[in-house]
Each structure stands twice: as C-alpha cells, then as structure tokens.
Amino acid sequence: MPPKRRLCILVDAYLDLFTAKTAVGLLRHCPDEVVAVLSAPNAGKNLAEIVGVGAGVPIVASIEEALPQRPDHLVLGVALPGGQVPPAWRAMMLAALANGMDILNGLHQRLSTDEQLAAAAAAAGRRIIDVRTPPPLTEVGLMKATTTRAKRILTVGTDCNLGKRVTALEMVHALRGRGRQAEFVPTGQTGVMIAGWGIAIDAVVSDFVSGAVEQMVLTKGDAEFILVEGQGSILHPSFSGVTLSLIHGAMPDGMILCHAPLRRTLRHTDVTFPPLDQWVRLHESLMTPLHPSRVIGVALNTFGMDDAAARAAVANASKVTGLPATDVIRFGPLPLVEAVEGM
Amino acid sequence: MPPKRRLCILVDAYLDLFTAKTAVGLLRHCPDEVVAVLSAPNAGKNLAEIVGVGAGVPIVASIEEALPQRPDHLVLGVALPGGQVPPAWRAMMLAALANGMDILNGLHQRLSTDEQLAAAAAAAGRRIIDVRTPPPLTEVGLMKATTTRAKRILTVGTDCNLGKRVTALEMVHALRGRGRQAEFVPTGQTGVMIAGWGIAIDAVVSDFVSGAVEQMVLTKGDAEFILVEGQGSILHPSFSGVTLSLIHGAMPDGMILCHAPLRRTLRHTDVTFPPLDQWVRLHESLMTPLHPSRVIGVALNTFGMDDAAARAAVANASKVTGLPATDVIRFGPLPLVEAVEGM
Numbered sequence: 045m046p047p048k049r050r051l052c053i054l055v056d057a058y059l060d061l062f063t064a065k066t067a068v069g070l071l072r073h074c075p076d077e078v079v080a081v082l083s084a085p086n087a088g089k090n091l092a093e094i095v096g097v098g099a100g101v102p103i104v105a106s107i108e109e110a111l112p113q114r115p116d117h118l119v120l121g122v123a124l125p126g127g128q129v130p131p132a133w134r135a136m137m138l139a140a141l142a143n144g145m146d147i148l149n150g151l152h153q154r155l156s157t158d159e160q161l162a163a164a165a166a167a168a169g170r171r172i173i174d175v176r177t178p179p180p181l182t183e184v185g186l187m188k189a190t191t192t193r194a195k196r197i198l199t200v201g202t203d204c205n206l207g208k209r210v211t212a213l214e215m216v217h218a219l220r221g222r223g224r225q226a227e228f229v230p231t232g233q234t235g236v237m238i239a240g241w242g243i244a245i246d247a248v249v250s251d252f253v254s255g256a257v258e259q260m261v262l263t264k265g266d267a268e269f270i271l272v273e274g275q276g277s278i279l280h281p282s283f284s285g286v287t288l289s290l291i292h293g294a295m296p297d298g299m300i301l302c303h304a305p306l307r308r309t310l311r312h313t314d315v316t317f318p319p320l321d322q323w324v325r326l327h328e329s330l331m332t333p334l335h336p337s338r339v340i341g342v343a344l345n346t347f348g349m350d351d352a353a354a355r356a357a358v359a360n361a362s363k364v365t366g367l368p369a370t371d372v373i374r375f376g377p378l379p380l381v382e383a384v385e386g387m
Numbered sequence: 388m389p390p391k392r393r394l395c396i397l398v399d400a401y402l403d404l405f406t407a408k409t410a411v412g413l414l415r416h417c418p419d420e421v422v423a424v425l426s427a428p429n430a431g432k433n434l435a436e437i438v439g440v441g442a443g444v445p446i447v448a449s450i451e452e453a454l455p456q457r458p459d460h461l462v463l464g465v466a467l468p469g470g471q472v473p474p475a476w477r478a479m480m481l482a483a484l485a486n487g488m489d490i491l492n493g494l495h496q497r498l499s500t501d502e503q504l505a506a507a508a509a510a511a512g513r514r515i516i517d518v519r520t521p522p523p524l525t526e527v528g529l530m531k532a533t534t535t536r537a538k539r540i541l542t543v544g545t546d547c548n549l550g551k552r553v554t555a556l557e558m559v560h561a562l563r564g565r566g567r568q569a570e571f572v573p574t575g576q577t578g579v580m581i582a583g584w585g586i587a588i589d590a591v592v593s594d595f596v597s598g599a600v601e602q603m604v605l606t607k608g609d610a611e612f613i614l615v616e617g618q619g620s621i622l623h624p625s626f627s628g629v630t631l632s633l634i635h636g637a638m639p640d641g642m643i644l645c646h647a648p649l650r651r652t653l654r655h656t657d658v659t660f661p662p663l664d665q666w667v668r669l670h671e672s673l674m675t676p677l678h679p680s681r682v683i684g685v686a687l688n689t690f691g692m693d694d695a696a697a698r699a700a701v702a703n704a705s706k707v708t709g710l711p712a713t714d715v716i717r718f719g720p721l722p723l724v725e726a727v728e729g730m
Contacts, residue, residue: 250591251629285630330627
C-alpha cells in the first residue's frame, strides 16, 4: 500500500454533488486521506450536511487555515464547464506550493507547463500533477486483457455520472472485506485521484483508448478480481466511443449495469431510456462475438427517492432483467458481490 | 471546386495495396490530380499493373525526375507501422520544398514542427500539412447532425481496411452523375487528402470525436445527400470506439454495411465474423434509441475472387440481409445508389 496522502481539496464556491464530483469521490472513498476542504463561502459549516459525506473534515477559508492539518497535496476537486482553472485560484496554488504541497489537478487545463506555477513548484521542490494529461501512448487494444488470471468486471451504465465509479469501488471494498483479492482500475480523473494511479481515458487520442485500458488491466492481472471503472454510456452520443473502447479494452467477463431510475433523459439530450433488458442485450451483443461476457447485476442510483420507492425500483430492475440488483450506497453491494463470486 | 492540385506521391519501396493505401486512394479517386509516383525501386514500371489503378501515371526515381510533371505537392502516401517517416525521406522532402512543392503528410509523425523542414518550408514559401494533426477541438457531439436538410448516409464495416471510403466516394460520384447533390465527408487521412479538407478522427482526443464528426457533417448540411466515410468496425477491439463515436456523431439516416467475404478473421485478431444479418441488427440497435436509422445496403469487397464467386457472394449477402448488395468497384454502386434515392 502506498503511504497515506494528506489531501486539502479546493472547491471554492462549487461545493455541490455534481460540480464537486471529484471532491465528493475522495471524501467517500479516501476518507482517511482528506484533511481539509477549502471553500471560503462555506468555511466552518458541516461538510456532511452539505454533500452527505466527509463527516468531521473541516471546511477552511484559506491555505493558511488548512496548514494545522499538515496537508501535503492541494487537490483541484471540481469539474468546471470548459475545464479551465479560475484565475483567482492561482494565489492559492502558489501558497500551497510554498507551503510544501504538491498540486493534483483534475481539470482539462494543463498547469504543469504554466511558467509561474512550474517555477514556484521547482523552487519549493514540489510537483504539479495534471491528471487529465495522459502519458504518451502508441498501443491499440488487441484483447490481451483476456489473458489475466483475474476475472474482469466492468461497470457500464445507461448514462454518464450515475455511479459507475462508486459501484466499482464499493464492490472492491466489499470483496476485500470478504478476504478476496480485488483490484480497482481507474479510468477517469476522480478514479485516478482516488487510486493514486491510472489514466483519464477521455483525454487519450481515440485510437489508443482501448490499448490504454488493456495495459492498465494487465498490471492488475494477478488478482482474483479486477473491477474496472466504467465511463459514459454506449448510447450517449457524446461519450459512446470512449465507452466502447473501454469495454473492448477491458474485455470484461462480467458487466454491472448502472442506472438512475429518476433520470428521464440521457444527460444533455432529449433521448429517453430504453428498458433495462434492452441495455443488457445490447452490452452483451457488443462483447459476445469477441469474448463471452454477461451482464451479471444491476446497480441503481436511487438518490432522491424515499426508501420504499428505492426498494420498489430495485425489485423492478431485478424483475425486468432477471438479475440481482441493489443500490450499493443505500442497500450495500452484497447482491453484486455474490454475483461476482459466483462467476 | 478548388483548383486542381498536381500531386507527386512518395511511396518509396512500399508500393502495394495495403501499405500504399493512401497512394492507391488518390490514384483511384483523384486520377486527374496525380502527376507522378515516386518509387525508385519501381521506376519506369507500369503502375496499373502493380496496384490496379493509375494507368498512365509515371513512376519516377527522384524528385528531380518528377519535375517535368510540374508537381505542386509531395504526398507521403503510405501508412507505415508506427507512423514514423523513414529518415531517408528527409532529403526528398527538402528537395521537394526547394522545388516549390507543399508537403502533405499522412503519417502520425508531425513534420510541420521539425526544425529543419520548417526552416526549409519557410525559406521556400511552402507549407507542410500534417493531415493526422487535428485542429483544436473542444465540442462533444450532441446529435446536432440530425438537423441537416441532407439525408446522411454512413458507410460502416465488419472490419477495417475493406472499402468504407471507396464505397462512400463511388456513391458520391454515381449520385452526382445522376444529377443529385451529394457531398463526401472524409474522416481518415486518405479521405482528407482526397477531399482536400476534413479531420482524421483517429488522431482526435476520444472525448471530442463525435463532436468533430458532427461539425464536419453540419458544414455539408444543405446538400441532398451526405456520404460519410466510415472507420474501423464496432466489433474491432482496437478501433470500435472510433467507429461508435463516428456513428453517433454522424447520426446517419442510413448505413451501408461493408464486408470482405474472403477475410476469415478480424484484422490482427483470431475473431471470426458473425453473420451479416447480426451485423445489421447490431448497427441498428446502436442507433434506433437515438435516431431512426437502418442499414440500407451491403457493399462487398470481392477483391481476390473470380467473377462467378463474386456474383455468388453478392447474391448471398443480399439473401442473408434482405438488402440490395453489390461490389462498387466490380459491379458498380447502382443498387446502393437506388437504395439511397429511395430513402
């Protein structure tokens, strides 16, 4: 295990479940690594009351106020439209570098090549890590992932931003709790920040996405189970190509279908969702000719529903697909974990 | 119409149908623009006897030997594994620039930023165009292509390198011959060189491929028919993501399925081909939830078969799919053109 990091997460005014997706992901899955959240408009408030996770983590108003927590990383923990870093954050980043922190940047804008920041980092002996800047890649995917000893499980989804990363991470956690050797393969900026390694594949040149996934899967090939973080949706017109490259790079033995029952249309479109059993067949038909692969369970994101409605939604998903279903946050991942162990 | 170019195509020792794919594409679809092929090992030979196209175009041994043909472009017309330019070509490129030619480079290696070549181009007042270097792109696809007046037709395929570009170009040519307003949208380096515009989408960051296709389609939206050059295959593990981004960026009203009956396995894999009707259903199931789209015809590449076998293959493809079928090179594109006109 790598040494624990001490993360100060900068979200500024953007402390909500969608824009601060990276911050919320780190709070949920690296709770013992986050030492402070930097958000001047929310300083002193109760973090868990605002985003549902992060109980006990202080919200501070400045880098200086975070220093007693001895942070060693400043994380830019928001996904802003356009991917640019707000100019007002420069002073905070310089203060972080001067106070011995590395910078972990999940936005599209590259900071490691910014002259002023690079000079400040060099002077302080710190690093600026642009998570969205992939390493040089030249390999295309060629089904080499099928050679792993590990069973490969990929979370797929009916849309973006509905729990594919959370589902994979909760399953890894639960499998390990049962004494199984399970590894997480991150494929998006938040997953990479949580895992401390990996490639944000949406920033990779399209020809090399499946190859990048294949290489990542192979590095964990000796585990019992590999849980690969899904991206997008095979029917989302913006991201479907990333999704299919990921499927064919990971060559999953099993897929977990993630869905949010309250969502009415594919994000940013007017497209309504086909029934879940159609999604199951479509995913399987894109894999079967290459490698036998089945959807083995359904992970619902029932956020915003009351408990009775959530239970009904889970029962209905199970009935429509004939598969085990759950909400991994509300009801726990056990039905999916058992499905994986039964593979 | 843009003014005609006078192309000298450099293929060196790589004068075959696969490695010299770009050269052969230009010879087939821009026959009145190619003035010479530069291949010292084949100098003086009959081009049409070697690659089946290019009758009357001289094969020369050097830039100097090409000059009487007054070339204004040197085209790097091969697709080499790794995408690097052979070092021995540098002298030829410098000679071309010094003799008033632009350089059109279809390989992955970027030449416009090479110090020596850039200086030589500046001194000669010529340009180096890296076809595989996409423009800056920041838009994701959002089904805007559905707004075109033009019917959109996309060539799709069971594998890479079996005729998707040729089929689209032959259909444009035939439709225009029947007085219809048809436009070609190029999506690969050879298509871009032939059309003189466009984006090689396999070099685009994965998040922006569908957006790049969408923008290209919209520029031709006022035509009657848009024929979009397909790429890869939705089941090819190396390239499927590029293919699906292209499908969802172009939002085709109709698709033409391209297939090579003699091919036994997906290129570079051991995967055998599912039956054609399964390919038809799979392509339609990836479009129907977003926009009504049908496969409207089959284009076979019967290269290497005798005429009787080719006829039988076409009849069989038509029987299996219930769709019009042809080999656009051997038998002409009429059945597909009629299918498009009937949409």
